[in-house]
Amino acid sequence: MSFLHQAVIFLAAAVVSVPIFKRLGLGSVLGYLAAGMVIGPWGVGLISDVEAILHFAELGVVLLLFLIGLELQPSRLWEMRRSVFGLGGAQVLGTGALLAGVGLLLGLRLPTALIAGLGLSLSSTAFALQLLAEKNELTTEHGRASFGILLFQDLAVIPLLALLPFLGESTTPSTEPGWLSVLKVVAVLAGVVLGGRYVLRPVFRIVASVHSQELFTATALLLVVGTALLMGQVGLSMALGAFLAGVLLADSEYRHELEADIEPFKGLLLGLFFIAVGMSVNIGLLASGPVRVVGLVLGLVLLKGLVLYALGKWVFKNHEPALSLAVVISQGGEFAFVLFGLAVGFRVMERELADLLVVVVSLSMAVSPVLFAAYDKLVRPRFRKKVQREFDVAPEEDHPVIVAGFGRVGQVVGRLLRAKHIGFTALDASPEHIDFLKNFGNTKLHYGDASRLDLLRAARADKAKVFVLAIDDVEASMRTAETVKQHFPHLTIFARARNRQHAYRLLNLGITHVMRETYAGSIEMTGDILQELGLTWSETKSALVRFREHDEALIQATYKHHGDQKKLIELAAKARAELEELFKQDEEKKSA
Incomplete structure (x- = not known):
């Protein structure tokens, strides 16, 4: 099938499904997921090469993190250190330990249970931030905490990838010594930081002097994709690389122009990513054992939600933002797909278990918008009516x-x-x-x-x-x-x-x-x-x-x-x- 045929199918699916789900109050994310399930190999089968589409659509997540980085100045990032490393670290370690313990009880080997637990502890940056953005809740207490936890999870991907070779054996062993891999990572990170601080502004100044909108857009895309590719080559998260590039440009005079140029591409590719996730859901595996799959999905969302609620209650001292935090990021994350695939390659995890966990993560993403919509419409209004504030009683003096x-x-x-x-x-x-x-x-x-x-x-x-x-x-x-x-x-x-x-x-x-x-x-x-x-x-x-x-x-x-x-x-x-x-x-x- 040609590229144009595929493009028409994706665009038509989005145009039909998203307005319907938005009208029903379920949000655009669930609309994209449903569209992917319908046109994918487990639906009517219009698109079959899901893996290639998913890899290409990951650029949407990369662009999303770049735009978020542009909004987050380095000084603000330092101010968020408690939210990122405190809350984020506690969430990943706490959730990962509990899920690994469940895996051990179910008979998994320790290395397998450890990778499964830590992989499932990660949440979906794309889904959570899109849900918060649609409700204008990114700047709320739970919105800022969600972002901090998600940012730590992106950082946690690095040690998780480094852990795999020590837990198993690769089917394609590398002759490269470990110290050289570490040196490459440090060199790339230093290059991105130094280049962002001393090279990018002069480059954009030269490009802007040409007065060509197309050239400026092309340069912006080259920056994001190039940085992501460079980070990916040394085993780091591409999304993390794009985020770092955005943070380094957050103080520049070209920030608003970059946002305007990248935003349309981000929206389309992020929608494509959600469609690809919907296409990747193995409906056959769900049909063969629906009780087991549904139980695992509900168990994952419930356990992560309980950990997040406990952390939120400890930080906010208030039930509502803690519950909102639990609902927003209780799903699995897209990086689990990569982690579990590599775990199979290093013989840390069996292929059958990896396929099952991918289905669980995908369905937890699909459940997330529904859960958030139900919470927003049914639970949150009633909950807020019960909240008593010290200033919800009018003052005693009479005012004109x-x-x-x-x-x-x-x-x-x-x-x-x-x-x-x-x-x-x-x-x-x-x-x-x-x-x-x-x-x-x-x-x-x-x-x-x-x-x-x-x-x-x-x-x-x-x-x-x-x-x-x-x-x-x-x-x-x-x-x-x-x-x-x-x-x-x-x-x-x-x-x-x-x-x-x-x-x-x-x-x-x-x-x-x-x-x-x-x-x-x-x-x-x-x-x-x-x-x-x-x-x-x-x-x-x-x-x-x-x-x-x-x-x-x-x-x-x-x-x-x-x-x-x-x-x-x-x-x-x-x-x-x-x-x-x-x-x-x-x-x-x-x-x-």
Whole structure:
């Protein structure tokens, strides 16, 4: 089958499956896995050479680690040392020891049990980071801890590979002495570090001076693939090499350009990697012993989850981030495929056991998105309702202003009120956001869902005068607005609207003070543009006042018809003509 035929099959499978799974709330990763199972040798058999596809698709993981490295400056990496070597080391050693013990109980030899346990202790960097990215949880407590553990696991690959020759015998023994192999590894690592610090920036400076976007993209890809290949040649993780290259360029002036150039390739190849993992799942082995395979998968996820939960509880002192950590990285990892394959070559592991463990790891990856989606929808909301915070009870003093939602808009309002010594009560529904803001001295911030009537009563809404509705989520904003309008009609509501449709819905409730979040800033910037083009300050101010009055009148005229697109188009065309006529009349008055 030609390359183009294969490309069409992969693209079509992704285009069909991913939207379906995203619509079901299961995420794109599971969609890619399902697509791979369908088109692979155990499905309809459209693609048969799974091994070659998997090797090529590993470039997606390599590019992912490079982009992560670009976001992680060396100083931040040093700050994460406890998370990486403390949490990561405890997870790998603890999980590996427990799994090796289970292997011994099942009758495996000590070397086999040791490699099986340590190999299964590794998690999937690609799966975990993709799941966290889709939920915007990479910067949360459990997101940062997950990344630290995953980074240590990539580092742990090096000693695991070095351990294999000592546990068995290679079918293709090498005459190269061990000290020479170590010397090669040290030389390559030193070369990558020194080259990244002293060579790459001048190279990119020369390439950028040519002003060729294609050449810059090609250079970026050459850097990532070349570094990964160089590391792979001496037995190190290719993904680790790409990550190191990214970290060395994190402080460079070309970081954002590199991100923009690499991102499209990363997305496509990472999707291909997930499809290839789905294709590699041996459904025949699953069919011949479903109880055994399912039991091993559940046992792996449960045991790793328990270890991760215990570590998370010890570090976070809180159940929720510990449980989130356990759910996110309790699956097996893609590097287990390589490790178990090499273990067969060194006669540390039998081929039948390696095939079984590959199926277990693949299915644990497939289970991971489902488990995460179920946890996010069913467990996490109930769990958070039970969490009691010391600041989820409103203060005792009465304040004239209540600010619901302490994000970008709410913080600006709060800063100005505090500067004028006007008391206010701020409410936000994100515990993580509250913890972050408290580090900057925001002690008047309280946890709670502002749409709850009992919380508003506890916040003394009946004593307040003004209610600032600055919640980012549109539906949560509307629920809060409805509650306030119904139970506290005396409050004057100043509402932030995400967009015009949100503004229409707020106006329908009778809220007259509605600010579209980008509207004021856009008008102010346009004023600067007009003055830069030669208009005087008074001419600019007159134009902006005229535009604002006209647009506010348009909002009032159109919100009653916001469900009728044809009518809105008609009113918009009419409004454009009216505005042009108003400006024309102003010009005529000026020249008269």
